[in-house]
Amino acid sequence: xxxPHYLCSHIQNAFRARHQxxxxxxxxxxxxxxxxxxxxGFLSNVTRGTIEEPxxxxxxxxxxSQKRIWADLKYxxxxxxxxxxxxxxxxxxxxxxxxxxxxxxxxxxRVQNVKPLRMGEIAIVKxxxxxxxWLEAREALQLRIPGEVICRAx
Numbered sequence: 020x021x022x023p024h025y026l027c028s029h030i031q032n033a034f035r036a037r038h039q040x041x042x043x044x045x046x047x048x049x050x051x052x053x054x055x056x057x058x059x060g061f062l063s064n065v066t067r068g069t070i071e072e073p074x075x076x077x078x079x080x081x082x083x084s085q086k087r088i089w090a091d092l093k094y095x096x097x098x099x100x101x102x103x104x105x106x107x108x109x110x111x112x113x114x115x116x117x118x119x120x121x122x123x124x125x126x127x128x129r130v131q132n133v134k135p136l137r138m139g140e141i142a143i144v145k146x147x148x149x150x151x152x153w154l155e156a157r158e159a160l161q162l163r164i165p166g167e168v169i170c171r172a173x
């Protein structure tokens with residue numbers, strides 16, 4: 020499985036370079052993380068496409084190595100909406116949290132040396148359920164599903 024490090028750094032670097040669009044390899048993890056960022060308001064659009072262009076029609080005609088997910092980055096008053104995206108769980112030290120720990124994280128308390136979420140900040144959780152594999156921390160809390168806290172965005 021591809022690690023989320025690449026996606027976090029790619030998005031953050033694209034915002035810093037003031038790009039309008041980014042294209043990342045098409046896989047379930049990238050699609051889920053970008054969808055969560057879209058629902059949270061950090062991105063303006065997410066679509067499937069190829070290496071050359073964001074075209075859903077062309078997406079179905081190319082092989083898997085050329086499939087990409089295109090995301091339109093969002094800016095407000097010429098400043099990026101996503102200020103920072105950092106990894107919480109690392110391959111050398113995965114951070115798994117149960118429901119009480121996710122609740123403490125979402126309500127502004129430190130958990131397992133992880134700083135609490137502030138206003139306008141989200142955490143992305145990977146769960147073991149196939150139906151709800153990738154969730155925002157507050158959604159995981161609402162659905163009562165524990166999991167691994169992958170990254171945070173503010």
